[in-house]
Amino acid sequence: MLKGTVAATVECMSTLGEIGEHEAIKRILPMLGNHTDLAVGAGDDCAVCRLNGTGSDQVFTTDPIIEGVHFLSMENPVRVGNKAVGRVLSDVAAMGACPQWILVNVVAPPELDFPYLEKIYQGMNAVCQKFGAIIIGGDVAQGPLLELHVFGTGLLPAESALLRSGANVGDCILVTGPLGDSYSSGHHLDFVPKVEEGIFLRESGLVTSMMDLSDGLATDLRHMLKQSGVGAQLKGASIPTHGTVEQALFDGEDFELLLSASPEHTAQLRSDWNHHFGTELPLIGTMTPHSGRLELDGRVLASKAFEHFSSEKQH
Amino acid sequence: MLKGTVAATVECMSTLGEIGEHEAIKRILPMLGNHTDLAVGAGDDCAVCRLNGTGSDQVFTTDPIIEGVHFLSMENPVRVGNKAVGRVLSDVAAMGACPQWILVNVVAPPELDFPYLEKIYQGMNAVCQKFGAIIIGGDVAQGPLLELHVFGTGLLPAESALLRSGANVGDCILVTGPLGDSYSSGHHLDFVPKVEEGIFLRESGLVTSMMDLSDGLATDLRHMLKQSGVGAQLKGASIPTHGTVEQALFDGEDFELLLSASPEHTAQLRSDWNHHFGTELPLIGTMTPHSGRLELDGRVLASKAFEHFSSEKQH
Numbered sequence: 108m109l110k111g112t113v114a115a116t117v118e119c120m121s122t123l124g125e126i127g128e129h130e131a132i133k134r135i136l137p138m139l140g141n142h143t144d145l146a147v148g149a150g151d152d153c154a155v156c157r158l159n160g161t162g163s164d165q166v167f168t169t170d171p172i173i174e175g176v177h178f179l180s181m182e183n184p185v186r187v188g189n190k191a192v193g194r195v196l197s198d199v200a201a202m203g204a205c206p207q208w209i210l211v212n213v214v215a216p217p218e219l220d221f222p223y224l225e226k227i228y229q230g231m232n233a234v235c236q237k238f239g240a241i242i243i244g245g246d247v248a249q250g251p252l253l254e255l256h257v258f259g260t261g262l263l264p265a266e267s268a269l270l271r272s273g274a275n276v277g278d279c280i281l282v283t284g285p286l287g288d289s290y291s292s293g294h295h296l297d298f299v300p301k302v303e304e305g306i307f308l309r310e311s312g313l314v315t316s317m318m319d320l321s322d323g324l325a326t327d328l329r330h331m332l333k334q335s336g337v338g339a340q341l342k343g344a345s346i347p348t349h350g351t352v353e354q355a356l357f358d359g360e361d362f363e364l365l366l367s368a369s370p371e372h373t374a375q376l377r378s379d380w381n382h383h384f385g386t387e388l389p390l391i392g393t394m395t396p397h398s399g400r401l402e403l404d405g406r407v408l409a410s411k412a413f414e415h416f417s418s419e420k421q422h
Numbered sequence: 423m424l425k426g427t428v429a430a431t432v433e434c435m436s437t438l439g440e441i442g443e444h445e446a447i448k449r450i451l452p453m454l455g456n457h458t459d460l461a462v463g464a465g466d467d468c469a470v471c472r473l474n475g476t477g478s479d480q481v482f483t484t485d486p487i488i489e490g491v492h493f494l495s496m497e498n499p500v501r502v503g504n505k506a507v508g509r510v511l512s513d514v515a516a517m518g519a520c521p522q523w524i525l526v527n528v529v530a531p532p533e534l535d536f537p538y539l540e541k542i543y544q545g546m547n548a549v550c551q552k553f554g555a556i557i558i559g560g561d562v563a564q565g566p567l568l569e570l571h572v573f574g575t576g577l578l579p580a581e582s583a584l585l586r587s588g589a590n591v592g593d594c595i596l597v598t599g600p601l602g603d604s605y606s607s608g609h610h611l612d613f614v615p616k617v618e619e620g621i622f623l624r625e626s627g628l629v630t631s632m633m634d635l636s637d638g639l640a641t642d643l644r645h646m647l648k649q650s651g652v653g654a655q656l657k658g659a660s661i662p663t664h665g666t667v668e669q670a671l672f673d674g675e676d677f678e679l680l681l682s683a684s685p686e687h688t689a690q691l692r693s694d695w696n697h698h699f700g701t702e703l704p705l706i707g708t709m710t711p712h713s714g715r716l717e718l719d720g721r722v723l724a725s726k727a728f729e730h731f732s733s734e735k736q737h
Contacts, residue, residue, distance in 0.1 A: 121535050121536050121537065122533050122534060122535055122536065123530050123531070123532050123533075123534045123535075123536060123539065123564060124531075124532025124533060124564070125532075126536055128562045128563060128564065131536060131539065131562045132561075132562050134536065134540070135539070135540075135543060135562070138540065138543045138544075138547065138557075139556075139557045139558065139559075140547065140550065140551075140556035140557055141556070142556050145523075145556065145558055148558055148559070149558060149559040149560070153559070154523070154525075154558040154559045156523060156558070158473065158476065160475060160476045160477075161473065161474070161475045161476055162475075167523060167525055167558060167559060167575075168525075168559065169525045169527055169559065169560055169561055169571075169573060170527075170561060171527045171529065171561055171563045171571070173529070173563055173565055176563065176564075176565075208460075208469070208471060208482060210469075210482055210483075210484045210573060212484055212485075212486045212527075212571045214486065214488070214569065215438050216438070216439075217437060217438050217439025217440075218437050218438075218439060219437060219438045220436050220437055220438075221437065221438060221441055221446060221449065222436065224438070224450070225449070225450075225453065228450060228453045229453075232453060235455065236455075241454075241455035241456070241460065242453075242454045242455055243454065243455065243460055243463055243464060243469040243471070243482060244454075244463070244464040244468070244469045244482060244483065244484065245464070245484055246447075246484055246485055246486055247438075247443045247446045247447050247450070248443065248486045248488055248491065249438065249439070249443065249491075250488055250491075250567060250569065251566050251567065252565060252566065254529065254565065254569075256486070256527045256571040258484060258525060258573040
């Protein structure tokens with residue numbers, strides 16, 4: 108989904124390569140439309156639309172994955188399929204919604220073996236079935252690289268979607284699982300989207316904001332801070348990680364959920380979570396009044412650091 | 423949308439280039455899911471899903487357009503945008519639905535000038551606004567060729583969608599406008615999707631089947647015949663064309679609507695159409711009992727003819 112937040116202003120640059128995908132998205136956002144039934148437009152994990160007369164809202168998202176960028180050539184196709192649909196279900200989960208319909212555009216080179224494509228569908232269907240989503244259409248076209256463009260919808264009670272913009276000063280910051288080392292471990296291909304967790308968290312009524320972690324905790328949290336108008340203080344030792352704290356902050360493609368809850372409700376939420384899932388819901392920091400400022404153990408994290416990082420790795 | 427009809431069986435071939443996109447789609451169709459709320463799955467212009475409790479159905483479709491296949495490099499970007507969204511609105515129109523939400527994934531090479539992309543959005547927004555559709559999201563990624571993957575939804579009264587499968591033996595075959603010569607005339611870039619016409623035809627209650635014309639009358643009508651279990655007899659002299667009858671049959675990308683109506687209702691339908699739009703609704707043939715057989719002026723049109731054609735031109 109178009110999420111549109113970037114720190115740098117690069118007005119003088121003009122090609123897509125110069126300005127980067129995030130800046131391109133930021134510039135595209137004002138060109139998108141508005142409508143009374145469009146409750147939340149581009150800028151969150153999903154757009155949220157009113158389904159008048161049903162008591163439900165419908166969420167919409169799309170994500171492309173491209174050979175050589177999001178997966179290696181001739182990667183195990185079942186894993187590629189899992190990742191393609193999993194990313195979209197992770198966006199749906201980040202709103203607290205139940206997955207619904209999926210459409211897939213495939214672009215593939217003519218020399219691609221059809222059985223490879225069949226196995227991609229096998230991977231996509233497997234993760235769909237796990238969460239009640241169904242592939243109902245799409246298209247196939249030939250192009251130089253293998254690409255999967257997955258569109259997904261979800262449903263949830265009207266006005267209950269968990270947004271990036273709902274965090275308040277003083278809220279506790281929590282994360283649903285360990286972060287970092289997603290590439291070398293293969294987690295970025297094999298992850299299970301946190302659909303049940305997203306629904307549980309939305310139904311708890313105790314969560315003030317939520318998003319999924321795809322670009323790394325530092326980058327993604329900064330989006331939440333900007334949209335909520337708050338800052339954040341993270342405690343490095345509390346961040347669950349598969350490697351170092353730096354990896355947890357910058358590696359990306361974790362597909363865990365990042366959320367906030369008021370300090371009064373956090374103990375209850377963590378206890379309910381533990382009772383339901385049998386695991387911890389780690390508390391990793393606090394929202395501060397310093398709008399947009401991200402701190403780790405009392406030290407300000409410059410945005411430069413992870414912008415540089417993100418320009419080296421385009422996920 | 424996955425429309426899945428191809429005459430040849432090419433089981434021994436295995437790469438996408440060998441089997442072609444239509445055969446790939448045909449093989450993918452059985453891998454897609456099913457659900458009680460999924461009224462019409464892949465195989466029509468749109469998938470149709472029940473919106474329980476609303477009295478409405480929601481339709482879903484997606485179409486990719488790729489540089490060098492669907493438009494030339496550095497084509498006027500406003501026209502490229504018109505085509506990208508226009509194709510999807512044409513699919514929505516083919517069901518008789520009102521366009522609703524649009525999401526767009528852009529893949530573009532790093533050297534693409536951002537102002538070019540802005541003008542694509544200008545073209546997409548212009549055709550959206552004409553028909554009440556709104557771009558609510560999408561994504562941007564870098565790749566070797568410019569591609570636009572457009573996903574669209576629409577709404578219509580429950581169980582009123584006009585399908586490809588509804589034609590009966592004896593029905594009249596009609597088309598909403600002249601066909602052929604779409605490439606050299608630029609019509610394939612500048613066309614206005616027949617949204618108002620599709621809604622009018624659905625509301626008439628007199629249409630038995632409908633689809634949009636994107637691959638050429640001969641190829642597309644054959645899909646309708648297969649899905650309706652009927653044949654067709656076309657009268658060459660009655661087919662409205664911008665060039666020859668052959669062009670009308672085989673050129674493709676007309677984005678007119680092809681429909682059928684019972685012989686008892688056709689005069690009424692054509693008269694209502696003329697009254698409403700001030701134009702003719704040409705009657706070009708009749709549905710016959712010879713399932714799958716397409717005849718032109720009494721002569722059977724072999725499927726080979728346009729299969730060969732379609733393998734030369736991949737639209």
